[in-house]
Amino acid sequence: MKKMWAGAVLAAGLTFSVAQAGGAAPVVGGAQVQPATTESVAATLRAAGYRVTVNPAQPDEDPSLSVVTPSGQDVDVWLSQCRAQVCDRVSAGLSWEAGDEPDLELLNEWNGNYYTQAYVYDDSYHLDSSMILRGGYTRAALVRWMELLLEDGGDFEAELG
Incomplete structure (x- = not known):
């Protein structure tokens, strides 16, 4: 009985401290944590100034x-590992024509120094990035992830010459 009471007092104290500090638990669908659905990802990117079309x-x-x-x-943006319209991951990619001889040395060097992944497929260079969404995401994190992909895309395009 004493152990239960001590645990309850400790839990109440922690709850009180969080409330006193002005903190609140994340609320799914609220202003903090967003559900990882196609519609919420599209809405977040639209709010950040991107033109977004949900593909059929x-x-x-x-x-x-x-x-x-x-x-x-x-x-190109796609979501994966979706169950009941809630997804675990979002990926995005950029592409450029590779020309006759793709520069594999450039790709190897890039992949050793950046979090985005570069590769050649169907005579095009591709640069991809993924973000884990399992459990939800914040709008700020998703927008920053897209900004970082685009920054890397600018750097990659400059390397292509």
Whole structure:
């Protein structure tokens, strides 16, 4: 009985301290943690100034978005590991024509120094990034993730010459 009472007092004290500090638990769907759905990701990117189209659902394919940056750059965005319309991951990618001889040395060096992943597929260079959404995400984190992908994209394009 004494152990239960001590635990209750400790828990109450911690709750009181959080409330006193002005802190609050994250609320899914509220201003802090967003549900990891196609619609919420699209709304967050739209609010940040991107033009977003939710692509029509295709059987046996992950949901995807077509995103256009304020500068007119196209970004492919797709969500994966979705169950009941809630997804565990969002990925985004940029692409450029590779030409006749892709620079594999550039790709290897890039992948050793950046978190974005560069590769060649179908005669194009691709630069991809992923963000884990399991349990929800904050709008600020999603927007910053997209900004970092675009910053890396600018650096990668400069390396391509």
